[in-house]
Structure formats: C-alpha cells, structure tokens
Amino acid sequence: MQLSYPTFEERLVMRLAALTELSRSDRVKLQEAAQSSFVISEEKPLKLSGPSGRSRLLVVDGWLARSTSHQDGRRQIIGFYVPGDVISPGMALKPVITTDLTSVGQATLCPAPEGQSLARAYAAAADVEQAYLHRQVARLGRMNAFERVEDWMWEMRDRLLLSGMAQPQAFQLPITQDILADVLGLTPVHVNRTLKLLREVGVLTWRSGYVRFAHEGASSQVACEELGSRSSRASGGTPFTGQA
Amino acid sequence: MQLSYPTFEERLVMRLAALTELSRSDRVKLQEAAQSSFVISEEKPLKLSGPSGRSRLLVVDGWLARSTSHQDGRRQIIGFYVPGDVISPGMALKPVITTDLTSVGQATLCPAPEGQSLARAYAAAADVEQAYLHRQVARLGRMNAFERVEDWMWEMRDRLLLSGMAQPQAFQLPITQDILADVLGLTPVHVNRTLKLLREVGVLTWRSGYVRFAHEGASSQVACEELGSRSSRASGGTPFTGQA
DNA sequence: CGCGTTCTTGACTGCTTTCAAAGATGGTGG
DNA sequence: CCACCATCTTTGAAAGCAGTCAAGAACGCG
Numbered sequence: 001m002q003l004s005y006p007t008f009e010e011r012l013v014m015r016l017a018a019l020t021e022l023s024r025s026d027r028v029k030l031q032e033a034a035q036s037s038f039v040i041s042e043e044k045p046l047k048l049s050g051p052s053g054r055s056r057l058l059v060v061d062g063w064l065a066r067s068t069s070h071q072d073g074r075r076q077i078i079g080f081y082v083p084g085d086v087i088s089p090g091m092a093l094k095p096v097i098t099t100d101l102t103s104v105g106q107a108t109l110c111p112a113p114e115g116q117s118l119a120r121a122y123a124a125a126a127d128v129e130q131a132y133l134h135r136q137v138a139r140l141g142r143m144n145a146f147e148r149v150e151d152w153m154w155e156m157r158d159r160l161l162l163s164g165m166a167q168p169q170a171f172q173l174p175i176t177q178d179i180l181a182d183v184l185g186l187t188p189v190h191v192n193r194t195l196k197l198l199r200e201v202g203v204l205t206w207r208s209g210y211v212r213f214a215h216e217g218a219s220s221q222v223a224c225e226e227l228g229s230r231s232s233r234a235s236g237g238t239p240f241t242g243q244a
Numbered sequence: 245m246q247l248s249y250p251t252f253e254e255r256l257v258m259r260l261a262a263l264t265e266l267s268r269s270d271r272v273k274l275q276e277a278a279q280s281s282f283v284i285s286e287e288k289p290l291k292l293s294g295p296s297g298r299s300r301l302l303v304v305d306g307w308l309a310r311s312t313s314h315q316d317g318r319r320q321i322i323g324f325y326v327p328g329d330v331i332s333p334g335m336a337l338k339p340v341i342t343t344d345l346t347s348v349g350q351a352t353l354c355p356a357p358e359g360q361s362l363a364r365a366y367a368a369a370a371d372v373e374q375a376y377l378h379r380q381v382a383r384l385g386r387m388n389a390f391e392r393v394e395d396w397m398w399e400m401r402d403r404l405l406l407s408g409m410a411q412p413q414a415f416q417l418p419i420t421q422d423i424l425a426d427v428l429g430l431t432p433v434h435v436n437r438t439l440k441l442l443r444e445v446g447v448l449t450w451r452s453g454y455v456r457f458a459h460e461g462a463s464s465q466v467a468c469e470e471l472g473s474r475s476s477r478a479s480g481g482t483p484f485t486g487q488a
Numbered sequence: 489c490g491c492g493t494t495c496t497t498g499a500c501t502g503c504t505t506t507c508a509a510a511g512a513t514g515g516t517g518g
Numbered sequence: 519c520c521a522c523c524a525t526c527t528t529t530g531a532a533a534g535c536a537g538t539c540a541a542g543a544a545c546g547c548g
Binding site: 090093140182 | 263310312314318319320322323334335336337338339340341343367368370371372374375376377378379380381382384385386399426428429
C-alpha cells in the first residue's frame with residue numbers, strides 16, 4: 001500500500017527538475033507557488049480557452065482530463081494531467097477541435113511561476129506532452145484492447161513515478177472503468193473483460209483504486225508476446241496470479 | 245482540376261500569415277528562405293532527433309509523415325506535414341516513443357528563418373499541430389471507418405486550403421490507400437471498401453490522386469448523420485455521470 | 489440498511505480483419 | 519506501339535475482436 005505521497009512542494013520540484021536543471025531561486029518559486037494553490041471541485045469543467053485561462057497552471061494534486069465529445073454521447077479522453085504536469089492555455093486561434101478540461105474527482109492547481117530555468121522546464125514539458133500524444137495515437141490506432149490497457153498502465157506508472165506518486169510496481173488510479181474506456185477508445189464492458197484477462201494472465205491487478213503489476217518492467221512489447229503465446233495456445237488458463 | 249499551385253514563397257507567407265500578423269521584414273525572410281530550399285529524396289527517413297536536426301524546418305512542397313512502428317510490422321502514421329507546416333525538432337530528453345519522419349514521394353524543405361513575428365507564428369503553428377493531434381486521437385478512439393475517412397479528408401482540405409494547395413471542394417492527395425490505412429488505424433482493404441462506400445453514398449471520390457467532394461462544407465457531423473440514416477446507429481458512446 | 493454507482497458476466501450482433509486472388513494502372517524497354 | 523512488370527486498387531468469403539443489450543453482484547455512502 002501507498003504509505004505517503006510527497007508534499008505538494010516536493011512533487012512539483014521533483015517532476016520539473018527531471019526535465020531541466022532548476023535554479024535554486026526557481027525551486028523556491030515553485031515551493032511558494034504550491035502554497036497558493038486552489039482546489040477544483042469535482043467534474044467542473046475549466047474554461048481555459050477564454051480570457052480567464054490565459055495563464056499557465058501546475059497540477060499539484062489529483063487528475064485532470066482533457067476530453068472531447070460528440071453530441072450523440074460518444075466521448076474521447078485525449079489525455080490526463082497528473083501532479084507535476086503543466087497545463088498551458090494555448091492560443092487557440094481557430095478551434096480545430098474543442099476540448100474540455102475537467103477534474104477527475106478533486107484536483108488542486110496553482111499558477112505556474114515564471115523563471116529562467118522554469119521556462120525551459122515548461123518547454124520540455126510541452127515536448128513530453130506531445131510525445132505522449134503521439135503514443136496515444138499509436139495506441140488507439142494499432143493496438144488491441146489487451147495491449148492498450150497494459151501499455152497505458154505502464155505509461156501512467158512511468159509518469160506518476162516522476163512526481164513520486166507511484167511505486168515501481170504499483171500506483172493509485174483514481175478513475176472508473178468507464179473513464180478508462182473513454183481514454184482507450186473501448187466500451188466499459190470490454191475494458192472490464194480486458195482487465196479480467198490481464199489479471200488471469202498475470203500481468204496486473206486493479207482493485208479498489210490500486211494498480212499492482214505482477215512483474216517488473218514490462219513494456220508494451222511484453223503485451224504482444226503475451227498475446228501471441230496466448231492465442232497460439234488456443235485458450236489460456238494461466239496460473240501465476242499476482243502477488244498480494 | 246488543379247490549374248496551378250502558389251509559388252513556394254506564396255505558400256509559406258500565405259500559411260504563416262494566417263496564424264499571426266507577419267511583419268514586412270519577416271515576410272521577406274520567408275521568401276528568401278524559400279529560395280534556399282532543399283529536396284528530400286523519396287522515402288528517406290530524416291533524423292531529427294540527432295544533433296543535425298536541431299533546427300526548425302518549413303515544408304515548401306510535398307508531404308512528410310511522422311510515424312512509429314512495432315517490430316512486428318504494424319505501423320501507425322501520427323500525422324502529416326504539408327506545405328507551410330513547421331517542423332520543430334523537440335528536445336526529446338527521454339524518448340517516450342520514437343517516431344520517424346519520412347517524406348511521402350518527394351518533399352522540399354527549407355530552414356525556418358528567425359524573426360519577431362515569425363516566432364509568434366511558429367508558436368501558433370505548434371498549438372495548431374497539437375489541436376490536430378487531439379483530433380486524431382478522437383478520430384481513432386471514437387469514430388468508425390466511414391467517419392474516420394470523411395473527417396480526415398475534410399481536415400486535409402482545410403489544412404491544404406491555408407497554403408493554397410487545395411480548392412474548396414477538391415485537393416490532390418499524393419498517398420496510397422495503404423498509407424491512409426496507417427493513418428486511420430485500419431487495414432488497406434477496409435479503407436478501400438470505405439472509400440467505395442463514400443463514393444456510393446455521394447460524399448466524395450478519390451481517383452488518380454485527386455479527391456473531390458460531392459457537396460460543399462460537410463463536417464464530420466454530417467458523417468454521423470449519413471451513417472445514422474443509412475443503417476444501424478453508430479457505435480454508441482459511453483454516457484457520463486450526470487448527463488443532461 | 490437502502491440506494492445509486494460501479495463492476496461483472498452472458499449471449500448475441502456486427503464492424504473490421506484476414507486470406508486470397510483478380511483487375512487496374514503506370515512506367516520501361518523491345 | 520505493345521508486351522511486361524511492379525505497384526496499387528477491388529472484390530469475395532470467412533474468422534475474430536470489440537460492441538450491444540441486459541441483468542445480477544459488489545461496493546460505497548448517508
């Protein structure tokens with residue numbers, strides 16, 4: 001079980017320092033910023049495109065989701081913002097697509113302080129965010145349900161690890177299966193079945209908001225192999241349940 | 245039929261001026277840059293992550309594709325760069341995912357000139373690129389084959405229109421169906437069938453590298469309606485808690 | 489303890505893939 | 519000018535992965 005998380009200050013410094021060398025003064029600014037944080041109530045959409053959302057924000061606690069939806073109810077979550085992530089407003093001259101930003105549960109944010117080295121960190125964060133978008137495209141375009149779920153789980157582990165919000169083989173996942181379905185472009189029912197499969201095959205378990213990997217560092221590559229060996233065996237009752 | 249395209253200079257100015265007001269001197273810089281363009285031979289991957297690729301580039305002719313691929317052969321094209329687009333290197337500290345940049349057919353590039361107003365244009369271009377990534381995620385995650393193809397076609401029309409590389413109802417599409425399949429996360433066979441359907445339903449035709457829309461301005465919204473009226477309902481979405 | 493949300497599971501449907509092969513298309517050389 | 523070849527486009531039939539519909543079980547909360 002997760003014993004304790006880093007403090008708000010520690011998360012921000014930890015995460016952003018991983019991107020660039022932060023000057024001492026900028027680290028102090030981050031810690032000060034964390035003091036003046038504010039809470040976003042559950043499921044209340046943020047308007048970042050308007051004049052109010054012209055400033056950059058930092059996530060200090062909770063998860064935020066960027067999503068888009070049709071009027072027929074279909075919804076796609078583009079991605080999440082987790083503690084330490086930078087939310088940039090964007091100039092949004094011509095809305096190629098409109099996205100909403102909502103908090104998952106309750107989230108705490110703070111205005112992003114300015115600074116020499118922080119500017120570099122924000123730029124790097126934008127690059128990383130783009131890379132994760134690329135990966136999300138690849139995931140949705142060319143991976144099956146099994147691979148999508150596993151790949152995504154490892155990705156979140158990696159990201160949360162940077163701000164101390166995860167352990168090497170486990171992390172807290174504060175979303176429902178419905179939401180995960182909207183992230184991975186699947187139906188809730190099929191997400192549920194896929195999770196069951198991941199559990200049976202011995203990849204990971206997700207119970208009461210807590211994800212635990214059965215084995216260390218397995219990238220999406222393993223997912224492919226698992227899948228290949230499973231299907232070649234025609235059907236798989238696989239031993240090896242996850243450890244407690 | 246396409247009578248003639250704008251000159252290299254015109255494309256760059258046209259496209260970037262649509263993002264921000266360009267100063268007179270910066271427009272001149274763009275025109276000069278277009279003079280010193282170089283050609284990328286067909287299907288030769290560019291290495292933009294290395295030290296050589298530290299500079300920003302502008303596309304003046306042809307299409308480039310950013311893609312990623314598994315070792316089992318599956319390939320996903322993240323997106324295209326078309327004339328007027330800005331290719332930024334990215335700091336790529338930790339490769340969350342590795343992507344290749346290859347030219348589709350033959351492409352012409354030039355180094356991106358620096359300038360006060362150009363800097364704003366590049367920033368805006370980056371924002372727009374991110375918006376198109378969001379849209380690509382939504383397309384792959386929550387649209388069926390029919391909608392994906394139509395939505396993508398309109399998107400490319402819109403983008404090419406900005407640099408004068410398209411007409412309101414037609415544009416030249418220099419790719420194969422195989423490549424389109426890798427963009428939309430489908431198989432070539434199904435792309436072919438979907439194109440046939442789009443043709444029969446009277447949405448668009450694509451013959452000898454030339455796309456022509458049957459009707460004016462139909463967004464992806466129309467795709468949904470078409471689909472709905474034509475046969476069974478589109479794949480239902482996942483309603484969210486507390487919907488209206 | 490009751491109720492709403494979330495999680496599971498089963499049975500069936502269907503969109504997309506797979507496998508295979510025939511039909512265009514375009515460029516090249518005789 | 520036409521045969522020839524590689525590439526690309528079309529089409530059919532069958533299989534599979536994911537979606538749909540429905541209902542029961544488990545969970546959390548006041």
